[in-house]
């Protein structure tokens with residue numbers, strides 16, 4: 001398997017972001033990531049999936065869409081990826097929207113599910129309310145913009161976080177993790193994703209103007225690391241297939257790269273006849289060995305069906321034999337600037353009876 005970095009959920013000048021596709025791609029090249037996915041509000045911009053090249057480096061820009069019902073803009077935002085045309089016409093009925101996306105093999109991701117408002121920035125809360133919907137691909141358990149809002153309860157905290165952006169992201173939202181585990185325990189195969197929700201907003205405080213969280217900062221901070229079957233070739237169609245296949249399966253992990261590079265993290269299961277990666281299923285037969293390899297020593301937890309099965313205070317590489325069916329996922333934590341940060345979150349491997 002090859003590993004690539006995908007930065008998900010960014011806004012351009014096509015909606016309320018401040019950067020053009022070109023500028024966003026340049027920031028991606030500066031940060032050295034592989035793929036950026038933009039998702040502007042209720043607009044799909046045709047024929048703009050494209051590789052950008054500079055100084056022997058390349059980044060792939062892919063266009064998705066963030067949908068909300070225009071009559072009710074402060075709740076139920078959802079990302080649709082790989083649909084290839086405008087889909088916001090279905091915004092008034094979320095289940096129909098998800099069903100239409102599924103029919104086209106597209107990806108649907110519930111955005112910032114437990115988002116909170118910030119009064120002093122006049123930022124409203126935009127949570128997900130409609131938990132009755134079924135068959136969505138996954139949810140954002142870690143949305144950078146929501147994390148900023150939830151950690152900026154007052155003016156001074158907000159300013160401190162903006163001026164010192166490495167100080168505050170501590171990890172995924174706890175309610176989102178609980179919801180994710182609840183869905184998984186109820187038998188739904190739901191993937192977890194990280195989202196920048198990057199806007200590179202130009203803000204004003206008194207006479208001062210400043211850019212809060214440039215795209216470059218997002219691209220260097222919080223990424224989805226995808227395992228793909230073969231290296232990206234530069235062929236747009238082929239590479240899109242590889243990327244969207246892994247994104248849809250959940251063959252990935254979330255990396256808070258701001259704390260330390262997460263590239264190189266591996267989590268897979270080895271059974272009698274096959275190997276399974278996150279998002280995949282494997283039968284237990286005579287037992288399965290889970291293997292965890294972490295880029296550096298960290299606190300690590302192996303979660304089984306929502307419960308902590310193993311906890312290591314300091315580990316870099318470990319095999320674990322398991323005999324119980326269910327889903328298994330990994331969380332790693334690192335201390336950074338006096339705070340313990342949620343650093344790596346894998347998608348689950350599903351171990352089946354038989």
Ligand SMILES: [Zn+2]
Nearest residue numbers: 066077111126
């Ligand atoms: Zn949103």
Ligand SMILES: [Zn+2]
Nearest residue numbers: 009011066197
């Ligand atoms: Zn957004």
